[in-house]
Amino acid sequence: MPTYSLAAAVNAELDIRKSRFIALVVPVADRVSAMRIIDGLRAQHRAASHVCWALMAGGQSGMSDDGEPSGTAGRPMLEVLRHHELDGVLATVVxxxxxxxxxxxGLVRAYTDAVAAALKNAERIERVALVNLQIEIDYADEARVRRWVEQQAYILAESSHSSVVRLLVHLPAGALDAARAALRDLTQGRIRFPSLVP
Known part of the structure; x- marks a missing residue:
């Protein structure tokens, strides 16, 4: 089942019985960048009563009611993100x-509606899991392999040169086996794939 992120940040503002709910939903790489955004919102909205948030980021997911009664803000916001099959996304409501x-x-509805209103205008993009492929090749094969990586639109993350050329390529997990086979053909079997040291 695919998961999605957002192409860009989206926001919405609701007035519910004299309270203002300002929702901002943004794509984030990880919990660290999410916390930076939350800290920025707290600084920007010093007079706000609450800055609640929900983060869907794989193993780094989390939420906060920020002083609202337990379970009335963070969890409902997280449920909206889950319902939209989002990952790598931070939802905040000031x-x-x-x-x-x-x-x-009323609070559950307000926080749910604020995030849902922001997501009405969101452009979802499919998230593709990337893996690292470590490559060792001879200098004679370097230009050919680099050209192939570029043609496939994969990301050449690192390269180092010693007795051999070492390249680190980021590519979609589903393309890993085909990439290895294609690279073996391209180098007539001379390429090596050392396992990545964790």
Whole structure:
């Protein structure tokens, strides 16, 4: 089942019984970059009552009610991201309290609706899992292999030159076996694939 990220950040603002809910949903690489965005929002909205968030980022997912009653903000926001099959995405909602209590059910609806409103205009893009392929080749094969990597639109992440040429290529996980076979053909079997040291 595919997962998606966003092509760009999206936002929305809702006024619910005098409270302002400002939603921002952004694509993020990891939890560290998500925390940077949250810190930035806290600095930008110092007068806000709450800055709640939900992060879908594989093993780094998380959420915060930021002082709202437990389970009324972060979890509902996370559920919206799950429902949209999103990953690598941070949803934040800044709330300015307007003086009227919404109750637990009202808060769940407000935070859910704020994120859903932002996502109405979102362009989803399919997330493709990338893997690293380490390559060792002779100098004679370097230009040919580099040209092939470029033609496939893969990412040449690193290269080093010693007695052999070592290249590190990022490519979609599903293309790994075919890439190895194509590179063996291209170098008439001279290429080597040392395993990556974790």
């Amino acid at each position: 709330r300015y309290y307007g003086g009227v209590k919404l109750g637990a059910g």
